[in-house]
Amino acid sequence: MGNIAQFTPVDYIKRLHSLSVPGYDGTVAITRYMSANPAYGGNARPADLLNAIAAAVKKRTDLAAKTKVDGYARVFTGQGDPDGFINVMSLVVELREELMKTKALAEPLKKGNYLQELCDRGVFGMDCIGFVGTYMSESCLEPSYPGGRPLDYTAKFPPIKDVDEIEQYSVVMKADGQHIQMINDYELLANGTLKVDLCQSASWAGPFDSKKGYGPQFNGGVLLRPGGGSYLPVEAFRAAMAKFKQQNSDPKAIVAKEKELRKEMTETNRKFGFCGGAIFQLGGDGSPPNPVSGSVYIGVMKGGGIRIKTPRDWSAVEYQQR
Structure with a gap:
């Protein structure tokens, strides 16, 4: 499908916050993870x-x-x-x-x-993969919904090895494989830190707080620092979990085992990790605050990153329609 998206991640959030349903007065917003x-x-x-x-x-x-x-x-x-x-x-x-x-x-x-x-009330909602995956298909970067797990996106978005390699509309993947976000825009500060505007679907633990974001959301001005962090050897972790699931199908036991293995297998103070990608530290700051912080990889789409469709990309038919 190429690297040209029909709209930005933040435009997609606006769309998810203004659904028009036949027979229903007003619009509907997806507001929960x-x-x-x-x-x-x-x-x-x-x-x-x-x-x-x-x-x-x-x-x-x-x-x-x-x-x-x-x-x-x-x-x-x-x-x-x-x-x-x-x-x-x-x-x-x-x-x-x-x-x-x-x-x-x-x-x-x-x-x-x-x-x-x-x-x-969370009867309708979206998870992190749902947000990024449907953005990819809805914006015509993919022919259909790709699904998968957060770090599976490294196949299309290889992790960068240096902060200078970042591009607009990159993906941010937790180094432990538990979350994925998108960068809508960024600013490289003098000290090498990045200030990024994130788009994602996420939530917070605890009681609802109107000052925080829930579900599909935009988090502006979040700090992203190079220098390393925690690393989970994902292939070994997945193999260990697959072996456990062959012997135990109880959902609660699986959740507990996953938590145990993550704690046992996580390494600290690593500069590089999965697919040789540099490890960055994503902050919990921003406006509203970013709900999912910690050690992350930044992935840039193969072929020079994503760019948004402009008039120069219109077909002859599209020109005639305008």
């Missing part, structure tokens, strides 16, 4: 909606086709795209009265702004 992975909260609330819709469409067979469209299931795992969210939300509009019979959904569905209420 949600992951199907039990280690990051799980998707019990979205599963309630998924099951309730499945039961309801048995009585409304005219709507059954909407549950079979591409990307439908991803909405309930934190990896939906805008059209996917709108499709499921339109089902909620059509099936609202029937869905109210599900205890877990009854209270939010009674509200006037019931779709936004479902979003604010």
Whole structure:
């Protein structure tokens, strides 16, 4: 698909914050982080909606086709795209009265702004891979949703080895493999530190704080320092986890083992790590504050990084349309 994106990561956040759903007054914003992975909260609330819709469409067979469209299931795992969210939300509009019979959904569905209420309660949400992956497909950098794990993106975004190699619209990947973000813009300061504007989907532990960002969000002016940090030998870690899962399928035991192995296998004071990439320290500062800080890699898309489509990239047909 090339390196030309149709829009910036921050434009994508704006889109996720202004979804228009047929039959619903006003727009809807995706405001929460949600992951199907039990280690990051799980998707019990979205599963309630998924099951309730499945039961309801048995009585409304005219709507059954909407549950079979591409990307439908991803909405309930934190990896939906805008059209996917709108499709499921339109089902909620059509099936609202029937869905109210599900205890877990009854209270939010009674509200006037019931779709936004479902979003604010985490029934609809997005995880970090969902944000970056759907940005890639929606902006035409990928032909379809790539999925994967954060450090899998090093195949397309090789980690840089020096701060001078950074480009706008790079990805930021936690060195422990647990998170991925995008840089919308950056400034190289005199001391070699970077000040970056991040786009990501993330959350905070503890009670809701209106001064913090939740779900798809922009974090401006976050400091990113070179110099090394913590390193997890990812291949060895993944092999150890795969071996454990062959012998134990209990989700709680798997989460506990993952936590144990991360602690045991993490090395400190490393300059370079996965794929030979330099390790940087990402701060928890910014406006609003960045929820996910620590040791990271910066990946630049092969071919010179991402650039945003401009009039010089228009086809002859596009020129005629303008």
